[in-house]
Amino acid sequence: MNIIAILSMAILGALFALGLAFAHKTLKVDQDERVEKVDDLLPGADCGACGYAGCEAMAKAIVEGKIKPTKCPVADEETYEKIADLMDISLQEAAGENVAVVLCRGGKEEAKSAGEYKGIETCEAANLVGTGGKVCSYGCLGFGDCVDVCDFEAIRMNENRLPEVIEENCTACGACVEACPRDLIEIHPVERSLFVWCKSHDDGATARQACEVACIACTLCAKLCDGVEMEDDLAVVNHEKTDTCDPGVEKCPTDAIAYK
């Protein structure tokens, strides 16, 4: 009697085990095994300071290349190195990250005001009313929608009413890029430093009237370097090509093209 009970239990157990083994083989979600390893290396504090739900989520994001290991404020240099090794990248690459860049330097000092703006104080709302306060219809509106949407306190308004990116905090999540109604924010590798800090397509004379630091389409930089191209009265940097030549930023009459 006992025997039957034991046997049937054993058979049942074996059947379930088989089922489990089968499920493990066929229903397994393929997870990059590096996720687990990175997770092991991370401090395991699950503090969420990186912006992810916990260390495991952060590990997954690291492996997917969405965030750099250095974004973990708890881990130390050694850990960063170990993770970089595991990911088979150099620590420079691991640290070399993308950050947001705000491509307008016409603050309240430099850009001419078009009159008093009395509407709702968000960029989105100001953008719907004429030129939104400044003469330039391309430039920063200065109400900080980008600041509002940033979850990492990585962007703040300075005294000149221009947003400033705090690169250490920036995770390149792109929320500010989305929020800016003037499309002034771009995500670039942190080491990239040459930019045209203006997005105005106004012709030279109009742009000069509107703002002291506007690109006035004089084409000097474009003539000096293949990596700068003129697009509809605005110089645009082609970052693939600027390694080979020097656009002579010191010659730019308005400092519109400059290093970061």
Add this chain to the structure above:
Amino acid sequence: MQLLSRLATFPGGTHPPEYKHQTASKKSTRIPLPEKLFLSLQQHTGAAAKPLVGKGDEVLRGQMIAEAESNISASLHAPASGTVNKIGKHPLPDGTTGDCIIIEVDQDNEDEKFYSPFQKIDSISSEQIYRRVREAGVVGLGGGAFPSHVKLSPPEETNIDTVILNGCECESFLTSDHRTMLERPKAVVNGLRLIMKAVGAEQGIIGVEDNKPDAVEELDDSLPESENLTVQAVEDKYPQGVENMLIYALTGRKMGASLLPADVGCVVNNVSTAAAISDAVLRGKPLIERIITVAGPAVKSAANYTVPIGTPFEHLFEHCGLIDETKLILDGGAMMGTSQSDLSVPTVKATGGIVALNQQHVNERQEHPCIRCARCVSKCPQKLVPTRLARLVKARRYDEAKDLHVQNCLECGVCSYVCPSNIPLVHWLRVGKEKVCP
């Protein structure tokens, strides 16, 4: 019975002060031409027109200078003879900077190049009306600037029985439509008959707000003996001139938010548009000028001017004068006008008036929290819940705003106007619309 009958209107709406007395009795006059005219290639709904002239070309008054390449677009004609100075960017009244054909006006050249006029309405085919209106670049002059020929060829499956002319002019300060009805009633009526012919409608109604009894009378006198053509006074209430409000008031037909006037058998045009259509067909004159009201407490001598399209605002103010304490200049009336920061902007086809206000007339009262009085809700002609929508948009909850139909907002400004807490509701709704249907 007579005692009980009330003037036709729509539910909701409000009645802001009209301020029309300043110009309502001022006959439209002409002023000397400006030195330069700035003709935006994009002054209508739809695709920009393609320039047909280049720098240095001589143009004649009435000559086509830019052509509509697609159906929803409108051609442009030189409003005065002269030389093309350049084609370049220039600030526009909507706050953008856009491509303009800039004409240096030759003050002495009186030559014109109009189309050949048709003689009799009865002998013109609907196809001919359509083609002429299209080549003459006529657009809706009530503010929408929708190409008129498109309205003249409604989709096959619709059955238009009624043409409505909108003579409400419910915006404060503006009297340009009023003047058109008084000074050119025949042109308005002919325009109505031409539109009816083009769309094959049997009935024509001109709806005029009852604050303009003189216009009702003038038009009545100009109507041919026919039961199918009527002038009807509607209640003087804002925004009575919106298509669906007017259709409801005059025919009782309800237009859902997603419907077009054609879906309820109607075509609605502004009275000034009708006059322009009549000019195009019966005089061969393209849309090159219109009546514009320049008024407001900051204007020294308010007036109605017949001005060529593309006249800089500053040129108009040179003639009527602005007081030094001018606070706000609007393209359009006080409810829906857009504020201007640069007076070199030119008038466009849809500019019916320019209003200049002083400090006293600009509301700078402080915003307070919503007190849930629901005035905005009861007055919204579109039956929206502005207070809720504004809160959703503020919280960036755009999906919910969409579910509550933020996209149906007319931007009429009634909600902001009636709100005792001075909440800029219509501005929030505009942000929401922009997010939900850019």
